[in-house]
Amino acid sequence: MTASRVGDTSVPSLWRSGDEPPVTIPRDPAREAARRELSKRMYHENDPNWFQRALNAFWDWVDELFSTASTATPGGLFGLIVIIVAVLAALGALWWRLGTPRRRPASAPALFDDRPRSAADHRAAAQAHAAQGHWNQAVQERMRAVVRALEERALLDIRPGRTADEAAAEAGRTLPAHGDRLRAAARDFDDVAYGGRPGTEQSYRHLTELDHDLERSKPQLAIGTTGGADLNTHRGAAG
Numbered sequence: 001m002t003a004s005r006v007g008d009t010s011v012p013s014l015w016r017s018g019d020e021p022p023v024t025i026p027r028d029p030a031r032e033a034a035r036r037e038l039s040k041r042m043y044h045e046n047d048p049n050w051f052q053r054a055l056n057a058f059w060d061w062v063d064e065l066f067s068t069a070s071t072a073t074p075g076g077l078f079g080l081i082v083i084i085v086a087v088l089a090a091l092g093a094l095w096w097r098l099g100t101p102r103r104r105p106a107s108a109p110a111l112f113d114d115r116p117r118s119a120a121d122h123r124a125a126a127q128a129h130a131a132q133g134h135w136n137q138a139v140q141e142r143m144r145a146v147v148r149a150l151e152e153r154a155l156l157d158i159r160p161g162r163t164a165d166e167a168a169a170e171a172g173r174t175l176p177a178h179g180d181r182l183r184a185a186a187r188d189f190d191d192v193a194y195g196g197r198p199g200t201e202q203s204y205r206h207l208t209e210l211d212h213d214l215e216r217s218k219p220q221l222a223i224g225t226t227g228g229a230d231l232n233t234h235r236g237a238a239g
Helices: 027-038 050-072 076-098 119-131 135-152 164-174 176-193 201-215 231-238
Strands: 002-006 009-013
Touching: 119 135, 119 201, 135 164, 135 176, 135 201, 164 176, 176 201
Parallel strands: none
Antiparallel strands: 002 009
């Protein structure tokens, strides 16, 4: 160390000869000092927040996915785009054809509500809805008219809480010639009432024709103690 004089002030000065090694800091203390320095808030004021970091990571993943898929797809990126468009078109066609899928309840609700009405009342309500183009309500009321008419003819027991499927199965045993149409009518009723499918004029017309045909149908009731002959057979023999 030497001192130089500038005016009346003595200024000490430090000097190192060229033969002395430079001052060095060990690696670990240097790393720790750099970490403390870089952790200061002033260096992170413009850093992206957590949402931006997550969004950047997502887009990086999408970019990597497309890059990998395009290399494995014939035609590269253009071929991948064609495949995606084709899949979306197929899904759109299925949605348009089948409608929005909805889960049907595990146990179907009862066919009738708590207000007892006659078959004629249900038919009148169905016709009024059909005249206004309200096919959902028209289909439901016509199915109720079908079942109520069978109850009024004693072909079905009057049982609260019966579902459309149960009514169709029971009536099909008594009127086997109409079993398939009864089951189809029950499916239409369930789809409209509980499955979220829109009713159609065609479904209503089928139910109306079924209602009229059932009115003219004769039941087949087995006579269990006389060799299993049905009621129509005995009537034919009597004639």
